[in-house]
Amino acid sequence: MRVNRKVSAVAAGVAIAALTLGACSGSSGSGSSGGSGSGDEVEVFTWWAAGSEKAGLDALVGVFDDQHPDIEFVNGAVAGGAGSAAKDLLQSRLQAGDPPDTFQAHAGMELQDYINAGQLEDVSGLYDEFNLREAFPEDLMELLTQDGKIYSIPSNIHRANMLWSNRAVLEDNGIDPDASYASLDEWFADLETLQDAGVTPLSVATAWTQVHLLETILLADLGPEGYSGLWDGSTDWEGAEVTAALEDFEQAMSYTNDDRDGLDWPEATQMVIDGNAAFNVMGDWAIAAFEEQDKQLGTDFTAAPVPGTDGVFDFLADSFTLPTGAPNPEGSEAWLETVSSVEGQTAFNAAKGSIPAREDADPADFSEYQQSAMESFSQDTIVSSLAHGAAVPVSQLNLITDATSKFTSGASDLAAFQSELAAATAGS
Structure with missing residues (x-):
């Protein structure tokens, strides 16, 4: 199992700094x-x-x-x-x-x-x-x-950039559970369909899970090099590409459950297991929650990289x-x-x-999913997780989490959110 040779010079440098x-x-x-x-x-x-x-x-x-x-x-x-x-x-x-x-x-x-x-x-x-x-x-x-x-x-x-879905919920609403989304826009179209049908499209929980969702949206829109550049200063937090990614994050949050701030990740994942939500973005620790309730990968639920991040392994340990x-x-x-x-x-x-x-x-000795994760880790482009300690020190993550919580609760607008993220990571 080798750490990916496809990491760009920028991404490799970030990974080395991030994993010291x-x-x-x-x-x-x-x-x-x-x-x-x-x-x-x-x-x-x-x-x-x-x-x-x-x-x-x-x-x-x-x-x-x-x-x-x-x-x-x-x-x-x-x-x-x-x-x-x-x-x-x-x-x-x-x-x-x-x-x-x-x-x-x-x-x-x-x-x-x-x-x-x-x-x-x-x-x-x-x-x-x-x-x-x-x-x-x-x-x-x-x-x-x-x-x-x-x-x-x-x-x-662990791999952070994973999308979990309830196959029955998708099928009941005319969505192919095996659909491969090349972009966030393709995924958002199905989330819109689910929302129109009265289904919770995307479950999320308290602030850290929202930061987790944010990092995967940034990764999808900026790509591995641009995403890694957020942590070494080579990507401008105030730039137009980041603005567009934050707009996508805002749209993704519009599809989530209203009670999110009172939940933690197990409850958000359970919503998908129980059929009370269609999708959940969570790290691959979620696989155990499905399996311990006798849910079968490919029959009851689907696991895939977050749309726009196929071929990237968002790393934490x-x-x-x-x-x-x-x-x-x-x-x-x-x-x-x-x-x-x-x-x-x-x-x-x-x-x-x-x-x-x-x-x-x-x-x-490991499950079908874990064997696929081993293969992905050996060949995919590897980046460092924001929400889970690989990309930034705790002090910076706390500032990012505070800014995200303010934004998702309506206490700040997108422009203020972007400025606060830039300030939080200044000097990275």
């Missing part, structure tokens, strides 16, 4: 973590508190218990879509000098604020100890390395860190060993719907 993971020292990977704990427990801080995410965590814990029976797993999960509540609590703990033994974070620029604050250790030594330089694709290793240092170990790879001052660094390293192992990655990803970062995982 950061820093500890020492050949064992424990560096200056300085914990005084005995290593007989490990507090693992995540936002995997429900649904397929919790199922994935439970599967990973099962492997951990087998591999490290003398170390107690302490579940530090905090509920909240895309980790917003968890990240707020984590930041408070880190600033108070009370880090967990390890915490979940999206690989990429989401880690940059922690790195700059000296809150993460370099885990490069663990890559040698666990033989990960051979297990992970060479190109991926390059993306994970900055100045010879790596700051986390990925547990998986969950990863685990070694915080500076972790109280039980031996437990932290044991958890990271399980996370990086083929057994851990197989159990976790089979439950969560993502794909393993390791090349030696057996595709036969």
Whole structure:
């Protein structure tokens, strides 16, 4: 599984900047973590508190218990879509000098604020100890390395630019569920048909899911190079092409459910599963929600790239860190060993719907969709997800989310929205 060779020079540079993971020292990977704990427990801080995410965590814990029976797993999960509540609590703990033994974070620029604050250790030594330089694709290793240092170990790879649909809803309204949309305009025509029929065309939820939708619209309209240019300054946020993309986002939002701000992603996805909406744009963690309710791909639902993004893999990855001052660094390293192992990655990803970062995982252990995602990751153009931490630091994402929420709630117009996005990413 190779990171795409078709990435343009601009996109490749952005990916390298976006996927830097950061820093500890020492050949064992424990560096200056300085914990005084005995290593007989490990507090693992995540936002995997429900649904397929919790199922994935439970599967990973099962492997951990087998591999490290003398170390107690302490579940530090905090509920909240895309980790917003968890990240707020984590930041408070880190600033108070009370880090967990390890915490979940999206690989990429989401880690940059922690790195700059000296809150993460370099885990490069663990890559040698666990033989990960051979297990992970060479190109991926390059993306994970900055100045010879790596700051986390990925547990998986997710694709963000996925469109999920209820086949029966589409068929009942005269729409081909296997239609291939070359552009947003073609898709919007069917959304219009559904809306006229009294069907909710597109389900969406709280603010982060709206940012997720925004990033896929930007990707569809700007293409991978133009989209990646938003994060390195080579695409003008104030330009006419971005204006057109934001107009398309505004149109897409006009097809969504009115109760969106009171929902999180599982509820929005469930609307499609139950036939209360036709489409949902969500990352491929949604596949587990369909499958755990005995829905069959190609029979009950369809999964395809968001219109206009075929051939592009909008990348994100969950990863685990070694915080500076972790109280039980031996437990932290044991958890990271399980996370990086083929057994851990197989159990976790089979439950969560993502794909393993390791090349030696057996595709036969995964679903039809996951096998197709493995193939896409090996050959598609790869870009970094905005909503899920790969493209920008947390501080910038917070500003983008605030601006998006204001716009979708009617508190600002499109011109103000565009200006606020430009200001949020200034200096990227």
